[in-house]
Amino acid sequence: MTRLNARIPEGPVASKWSDYKSSCKLVNPSNKRKLDIIVVGTGLAGASAAASLGELGYKVKVFCYQDSPRRAHSIAAQGGINAAKNYPNDGDSAFRLFYDTIKGGDYRAREANVYRLAQVSNQIIDLCVAQGVPFAREYGGLLANRSFGGAQVSRTFYARGQTGQQLLLGAYSALSRQIALGNVTLFNRRDVLDTVLVDGKARGIITRNLVTGDIERHAAHAVVLASGGYGNVFFLSTNAMGSNVTPAWSAYKKGAMFANPCFTQIHPTCIPVHGDTQSKLTLMSESLRNDGRIWVPLKKKDVEKLRTQSIKPSDIPEEDRDYYLERRYPAFGNLVPRDVASRAAKERCDAGFGVGSTGVAVYLDFADAIKRKGHDTIDALYGNLFQMYEQIVAENPYETPMMIYPAVHYTMGGLWVDYELMTTIPGLFAIGECNFSDHGANRLGASALMQGLADGYFVLPYTIGNYLAAEIHTPRFDTGASEFTIAAQGVTDRLKKMKESAGKESVDSFHRRLGKIMWEYCGMARNDAGLTEALYQITELRHEYARGVRIPGGFDEYNPELEKACRVADFIELGELMVRDAQQRKESCGGHFREEYQTSEGEALRNDERFASVSAWEYKGREVAASLNREDLQFNEIKLSQRSYK
């Protein structure tokens, strides 16, 4: 086992970043023009990085699988983005944002990175406003803030329920400007399938042109992955249908370590599964918990009656309802963090108190809030969400409580990166959700947008310069070099082999099966026996997939099934690693709940002595188990304590 070194600068945490910026190496403008950078992804992280690097004068190539960079999944974020502006004068500061993020992550994130994130958060808001992002405003014309995810201060900036969309359109506009200026070249409808190393450094990628099927080679002096999260390993999640782990997984197989894969976030307020043909899950913004009360019936006989629709939820009298979050967590009530709220819902449903036709749902009830604040106020606050709910479920939340259930939403794990956001492969950087860096074992609401933009606009442009300063004498690469030929051939062979398997089962069918295993054994609650079972089942599934997947269509054409086939193959391998990671982390923390490690009250029980560390997995070959390395986490600013929301 190697102890990883994150190369954190010396000095007090508050001045590390400014010291770093004033001492890191710079590349002069005439040299920047000679340096090529590949950016994979056009979400908040990728678009902001590509635009900023283009502005600095580097030659950038940016890739996405969608038809337009504006469609990256960041577009779907609803709630908001955090920053420590302290505009409401309620006592916020960089330190508080830092503190909340570390605590919210259950003390499994790196202090130096999170402090930097909190420090640059304010610059993000300034830049977005300058780009024309129409954040919500007060009548006086200044920016509005709201409290989000139970934070004690109001630090969340938002643009209706479409914050991700507006931030992404801001970054996309900056990117479009650089494309027009010729500093950035866009490659849309491209699937990034491999990372190319030359002499141990990242020097390029292999892509498949999704329209023509051509296997293409691209070279650069450095490669930046911003390919998003891997929540789709569960098949059903709030991610976009195309979200995938493939670029990160290809890097892992080339030597980049993968950190904390088992840290996944299950969001408590999503629309429940309706049936077997369900293709994805829809998030209902967390802000609903500010006014909605969560409950299930107290009595089993009422559960039965609800299921047979012989009574309506409103027929159940107050004393026969179990407002279980208010009961268990009187101090925070319905506003406990996501991991806690999700587990509590599962606990009630497992105990047989779930509602809806499937019994896997709980109520989110606005009746009290409507009585207290009036229909119009509730409409102004949540009207668009209520509409969205009604559109999907065909029930009116003004009249009958919403039904919700937790769903996979975000992945805290990802490629291991050091302070400079570089992976263990020199010249390969990872930013945004695809790295593991800032959220520990549980992400707080409104902090992923902040991290993606911090990485892309304000951190990477400095740290990549520090790396590239030593590359100014490296000439542009020839993609005819043997390393590229071998990688391209590898991709072609892999696709051929998959297609030849001529099996009987579709890619989606395998994906669903994988999702079921992951949800059952590596979801909201995990235990050793279950994880062992999962490992067995996934291994079986992997072999079956190799023999039995059916992929119609050809190579040299637009072929969505072939696209999915690679992604699912990688998800199956990732699933195996997640299970191993969950198995070795013999503690409960944040979203990782091991049933063997809980307090007498059923709360997560950390083991700081053994596990105040990052698990970083190293690929060792196809049939060999990955090896585990650790980065020890030092807590100098914050004292570790048990999270309590009682």
Next chain:
Amino acid sequence: MNFTLKIWRQKNVAAKGELIAYDVSGISPDSSFFEMLDTLNQKLIMTGGDPVAFDHDCREGICGTCSLYINGRPHGPVKGVTTCQLHMRSFVDGDTIHIEPWRAKAFPIIRDLVVDRSALDKIIQAGGYVSVNTGGVPDANTIPIPKEKSEAAMDAAACIGCGACVAACSNAAAMLFIGAKVSHLALLPQGRVEASKRVQKMVACVDTLGFGNCSNTYACEAECPKGISVVNIARMNREFIGAKLFSEKEKVVKVSF
């Protein structure tokens, strides 16, 4: 529920396309339109057929990836929603449903129902931004913006870039799409600085991409899933005329010096 689908099949841009009929059965009314198509595709794959290609990603009405002309209407029969947000309960059991791609010269067909909308990106590249670089911008609260203005900007900025307005238009004009972006930025002080240059560059660009001219039929507004108003086209026209006059005055001023 059971349906007969008549779907446009076309192998690639050069090939000839045709409508082919398929039957699907046992569809839950709670299924989304795409889950219904998923079911058809799974059946096609299992029986050695060729699945239908269609564009989709977020499946929650925000990314703008999905398209489809359903029974002669972009994004189908329900007002204010995208195809991915349609549910089968909006159709009648036993219906025949016609499914075709966006039809516009500026959107060539890639395969079946998938079209190439990169022309919309080109329009934004022509000027749909505020020319600021990362860093060196003032504090976000330096310029107060009246709430009404910023709300109106947000109304326009809600465009998802799906192209339904182009598909709905008998001239295949992109005026609602450009109008939305021009308005969003022109309404904000940050975007005002370049407003006249922007509108001229974007309008000049659109003329080169194969979109048609606007003849004020307002089909675009009626079919826009995000309720983008034709007020934005009017605002763009005002901006455009103003910009023209202004640039001519500018020329005159230059000559007299």
